[in-house]
Amino acid sequence: MISFLAKRIMQAVAVVLATASMVFFAVFIIGDPAQLLYSQNASAAEVEAARRYLGLDLPLYQQYFNFMGGLLHGDLGRSFVYGKPALGVILQRLPATLELAFASVVLAVVVGLPLGLYCGLNPRTIRSRLIMAVSALGVSLPTFWIGIIIMLAFAVNLRLLPTGGRGNTLTVLGVPWSFLTIDGLRHLLLPAASLALWQASLILRLTRAGTEEVLRQDYVRFARAKGIAPGRILWVHVLKNVLAPVVTMVGLSLGGTIAFSIVTESIFSWPGAGKLLIDSIYAFDRPIVVAYLMLAVTIFVLINTFVDLIYAAIDPRVTLGAADSGS
Amino acid sequence: MSEPDPILVVSDLNVSLASGKRMTPILREVSFALRPGEILGIVGESGSGKSLTASAIMGLLEPPVRIVSGAVAFKGRDLAALDEKAVRAIRGNEIAMVFQDPAMSLNPLLRIETQMVESIVAHDRGCSRHAARERARAALETVGVPAAAKRLRAYPHELSGGMRQRVSIAIAMLHSPAVIIADEPTTALDVTIQAQILDEMTQLCRKNGTALIWISHDLSLLSSFADRICVMYAGRVIESGPCGEVIGAPRHPYSRGLILSVPAMARAGKDIEPIPGYPPRVGMVPSGCAFRPRCHRASPACAVQPPLQTVASQQSAACFHPFDDKLQVPA
Numbered sequence: 001m002i003s004f005l006a007k008r009i010m011q012a013v014a015v016v017l018a019t020a021s022m023v024f025f026a027v028f029i030i031g032d033p034a035q036l037l038y039s040q041n042a043s044a045a046e047v048e049a050a051r052r053y054l055g056l057d058l059p060l061y062q063q064y065f066n067f068m069g070g071l072l073h074g075d076l077g078r079s080f081v082y083g084k085p086a087l088g089v090i091l092q093r094l095p096a097t098l099e100l101a102f103a104s105v106v107l108a109v110v111v112g113l114p115l116g117l118y119c120g121l122n123p124r125t126i127r128s129r130l131i132m133a134v135s136a137l138g139v140s141l142p143t144f145w146i147g148i149i150i151m152l153a154f155a156v157n158l159r160l161l162p163t164g165g166r167g168n169t170l171t172v173l174g175v176p177w178s179f180l181t182i183d184g185l186r187h188l189l190l191p192a193a194s195l196a197l198w199q200a201s202l203i204l205r206l207t208r209a210g211t212e213e214v215l216r217q218d219y220v221r222f223a224r225a226k227g228i229a230p231g232r233i234l235w236v237h238v239l240k241n242v243l244a245p246v247v248t249m250v251g252l253s254l255g256g257t258i259a260f261s262i263v264t265e266s267i268f269s270w271p272g273a274g275k276l277l278i279d280s281i282y283a284f285d286r287p288i289v290v291a292y293l294m295l296a297v298t299i300f301v302l303i304n305t306f307v308d309l310i311y312a313a314i315d316p317r318v319t320l321g322a323a324d325s326g327s
Numbered sequence: 328m329s330e331p332d333p334i335l336v337v338s339d340l341n342v343s344l345a346s347g348k349r350m351t352p353i354l355r356e357v358s359f360a361l362r363p364g365e366i367l368g369i370v371g372e373s374g375s376g377k378s379l380t381a382s383a384i385m386g387l388l389e390p391p392v393r394i395v396s397g398a399v400a401f402k403g404r405d406l407a408a409l410d411e412k413a414v415r416a417i418r419g420n421e422i423a424m425v426f427q428d429p430a431m432s433l434n435p436l437l438r439i440e441t442q443m444v445e446s447i448v449a450h451d452r453g454c455s456r457h458a459a460r461e462r463a464r465a466a467l468e469t470v471g472v473p474a475a476a477k478r479l480r481a482y483p484h485e486l487s488g489g490m491r492q493r494v495s496i497a498i499a500m501l502h503s504p505a506v507i508i509a510d511e512p513t514t515a516l517d518v519t520i521q522a523q524i525l526d527e528m529t530q531l532c533r534k535n536g537t538a539l540i541w542i543s544h545d546l547s548l549l550s551s552f553a554d555r556i557c558v559m560y561a562g563r564v565i566e567s568g569p570c571g572e573v574i575g576a577p578r579h580p581y582s583r584g585l586i587l588s589v590p591a592m593a594r595a596g597k598d599i600e601p602i603p604g605y606p607p608r609v610g611m612v613p614s615g616c617a618f619r620p621r622c623h624r625a626s627p628a629c630a631v632q633p634p635l636q637t638v639a640s641q642q643s644a645a646c647f648h649p650f651d652d653k654l655q656v657p658a
Binding site for chain 2: 219223316
């Protein structure tokens, strides 16, 4: 367990450093932020002074070493645009993104898992065929289009829900949260639903396929032959076996939503970190982009580690740490 | 000498696969009786319907496969006519089952203890957890699992194939059932373990007076311990009788072919004689006697299905041209 976590942390550090380096050079190639930061009629001397102030006049390798040196001290650099530490700027926006991501994943699991079980248990009924057809749409329709359509339907035409923003928030631990107020929840519902549709469809299809497969297994027939009640067979024998791949899927999906819910945040004017990333890319705000992606990678690794822990807790054949164990 | 009344009587059991409005018969007029404490071997090639017969008796058929007609009378009650809840009370309690592959029949994610205790509690609601665990441990010891208390805490993948099958057998025997249906329980095991498990299981059943239906494709294995044998072909029982008679003087050409194609049972000095052709697939069974296309004794009369009729004192065969001589068995 300890060695598993230690190994994971080492891996994470390596991946984060590699990502940071790649993004650092990539953004450098795209363009020069000093040109954008100052108005067209700024003098060449002013721009030059700005470059020197931001450290952009140094050779690339020296900028890189300064940046990496800062990293070792936990300093991700200052945003060119905001003039504040990059990490601080991101962390200020992150709770909104986390809130949206978690809300959508919870919604996706709550909807997808039971429906998937239902379809797996009753594959031949008309109702489950209907559900499967809708989920096929759910995995294939682009999220941004879904976002616009449900906004049009529920916010513009039916006027049931607001079109965007976070609504009223309640501040807990110094961070404002929408899900703690009724108005905030109303604002959260549409963006979360549009992010959840794709995930719910995927979870549903995965759960259905898993359920159908597990039901065919001999251990389910043996459990029936033992005279076990159908409820216990479903909730203990079947569900546990179905859950393992679903947990992996949910983990990946959560990571993806946190890092890249950019489009949905833009549509619903959700003031999260995704919108910040887009703005920063346009502004060549390298420290923000680099710090953002490093944070995204870290979150991914964290979630995957957590998924592995859950996986090992569900399936005794999976052992942590050892590379080649079990079947 | 009077025979005790049979405990399980399967009569004219027809099972079909329903697809749309069409019904494809899979089991046809399967009939046999099992007396208390008796070991009945059911033998047949894969696809002959032997495993399906077991599922039908246990009420484990999954739609679209279902019983069309016939009865499975257990202690005088027709299981095919009972509702699911009533059958569940019998399954695992009075009729238990052991499956072929112990790697598949135990849930990989649950401890042995969980899987045994749930079996006990399913039919014995008043049993406390502690008492159930104690019973599970004792049951494991009975079937020869060493360090039973430790094994209870294990997961299936931590046990060997033989140990896993012993666990399945222990589970089947938890409630001292009147009947155990064993569907090729040793096929997936090493030969040495096979012999051990077979020995232990038949001995335990004889000791407890448990009747055993042993399903196998291996006639020479069955002949070593079964009391009576049913031979199945294309979803039908085509010969049945006491083990010695069926092996020593098979009446149906298929039974005879089956015996002569087993090297150990063919007559000494003679070549084995494989049966020509292949068994028919489900839904493509020929009319009349299904074995007709592969049979060298077939005549135009065989275009009509021959009934299973008594050919010797206790032996019946479904054939219009049965053999009536003994096989020359090597000394």
